[in-house]
Amino acid sequence: MKVAFIGDEARIAEVFAKGRREEIESRAEVLPGVVSPNDTRLSDIDALFSTWGMPKLTNEQLDTMPRLKALFYAAGAVDHFSRPLVDRGIQISSAWQANAVPVAEFTIAQILLSCKGYFKNLHEYSTNPERGAACFRGPGAYGETVALLGAGAVGTKVIELLRPFRLDVIVFDAFLTQERADDLQVRKVSLETAFREALVISNHLLDVPDTYGLVNSKLLESMHPNATFINTGRGRTVVSEDLVRVLGRRPDLTALLDVTDPEPLPPDHQLRALPNTLVTSHIAGSIGAEVLRLADCAIEEFERFRQGQPLRYQVFG
Secondary structure (H helix, E strand, O other): EEEEOOHHHHHHHHHHOOHHHHHHHOOOEEEEOOEEEOHHHHHHEEEEEEEEOOOOOOHHHOOOOOOOOOEEOOOOOOOOOHHHHHOOOOEEEEOOHHHHHHHHHHHHHHHHHHHOOOHHHHHHHHOOOOHHOOOOOOOOOOOEEEEOOOOOHHHHHHHHHHHHOOOOOEEEEEOOHHHHHHHOOOOEEOOHHHHHOOEEEEEEEOHHHHOOOOOOHHHOOOOOOOOOOEEOHHHHHHHHHHHHHHHHOOOOOEEEEEOOOOOOOOOOOOOHHOOOEHHHHHHHOHHHHHHHHHHHHHHHHHHHHHHHOOOEEEEEE
């Protein structure tokens, strides 16, 4: 079986590091280096490996790859390149489940710290150290309500990681059935209820037109005192102007934003100046050694492909 790596050379070197490329080479004949979409050697390739930076292959380029049967993508979303391959029956395996793990872990850390009042306490204690024990303290991570917006790969992983804690988890997801909610042991609620009832609200909604601007001033204003809004999903799901306005009026609220609209956030954006808002540079997803998990997922899927078994993480669109 012949395979090749295609896409961004630097990202491929980063993701398929520490023996991952060598592992693939032990299982198949691999073309040297990273190939371009127009490389004539792709004519007898059975499978491709890629990650962030995967090019969208044209029909003309795919015509030169008559043996191509599968693409193993060591990253998440495939929308920007998948359609021409899917239309030809070429299987695509994405490491979207593996990429959900670090986002969920990042979210869990922020949820628990929010329940303790960590972020508000940190600000008060650093600006007014003389207050000492009088600085804000949260109710703690016991019996409080946490709302998740979205029950996809990340949301489901967050639910799983929250199980050891005594927290009431409620979920808004337009596609979540009652049967699925029961299986996840969560309470299905409306978007309005999620914002009204939860001490911590964490956004994991899909980045699709139906969700753009879904989180607005009315919802943000309905948050109960000292609540926290976490966004590791996508910035476009929130009306940024409303977020600025509500957070400015309500210093009791806290916003933890790993994604924003626009992204990156301009240096002079109002969100950066708000004392109750913390903005990070999109670090929730796979970074550092975490990217190796994506390669491991791709390799596991490739082995299933070699053995003629169904792919676990095949995507169809």
